[in-house]
Amino acid sequence: MTDTADTQPGWFSAEELESIRGRMPVLYVQAVPVRVDETGQVTHFGLLMRAAPDGSFNRSVVSGRVLYHERVRDALLRHLEKDLGPVALPRIPTAPQPFTVAEYFPTPGVTPFHDPRQHAVAMAYIVPVSGDCQPRQDALDLIWFTPEEAASPKVIEEMTGGQGVLLRQALAFVGHAP
Numbered sequence: 001m002t003d004t005a006d007t008q009p010g011w012f013s014a015e016e017l018e019s020i021r022g023r024m025p026v027l028y029v030q031a032v033p034v035r036v037d038e039t040g041q042v043t044h045f046g047l048l049m050r051a052a053p054d055g056s057f058n059r060s061v062v063s064g065r066v067l068y069h070e071r072v073r074d075a076l077l078r079h080l081e082k083d084l085g086p087v088a089l090p091r092i093p094t095a096p097q098p099f100t101v102a103e104y105f106p107t108p109g110v111t112p113f114h115d116p117r118q119h120a121v122a123m124a125y126i127v128p129v130s131g132d133c134q135p136r137q138d139a140l141d142l143i144w145f146t147p148e149e150a151a152s153p154k155v156i157e158e159m160t161g162g163q164g165v166l167l168r169q170a171l172a173f174v175g176h177a178p
Contacts, residue, residue: 060163
């Protein structure tokens with residue numbers, strides 16, 4: 001991994017990030033990509049397939065840090081493009097409002113959300129996308145699920161760190177309570 005601290009303001013070296021993660025919460029955005037019909041009803045939820053460091057596979061939503069001096073809207077766009085490709089065509093409102101805020105703790109059981117690396121606060125958004133999604137970076141695949149499929153125990157179990165809870169909250173927010 002290259003050290004981008006000198007070339008991009010807002011990025012930290014691996015050592016700096018580890019130190020920060022051990023001392024203060026880090027702000028993240030999370031996006032649940034959705035497909036909507038002509039009336040605006042959510043018809044499908046997009047979930048990424050990723051490989052974990054231990055070799056296992058899990059499903060996840062789009063997620064990433066907000067950089068210093070970066071607007072939340074810009075962070076959402078950056079992470080959606082990073083994970084879904086440059087022609088996903090996300091539709092983010094001018095003033096986005098999260099559907100929930102998730103607090104991830106390094107200690108399991110404090111909240112339903114767990115990240116062993118850090119205490120993180122994530123603002124979560126439902127983002128309609130209308131373009132062609134081609135997973136990139138560490139995302140291996142993107143699968144579109146109907147609300148019923150997304151709410152299934154099998155799909156929820158494939159999500160780690162509490163993201164299954166986040167998906168259930170997203171389903172409920174758009175009127176598809178599991």
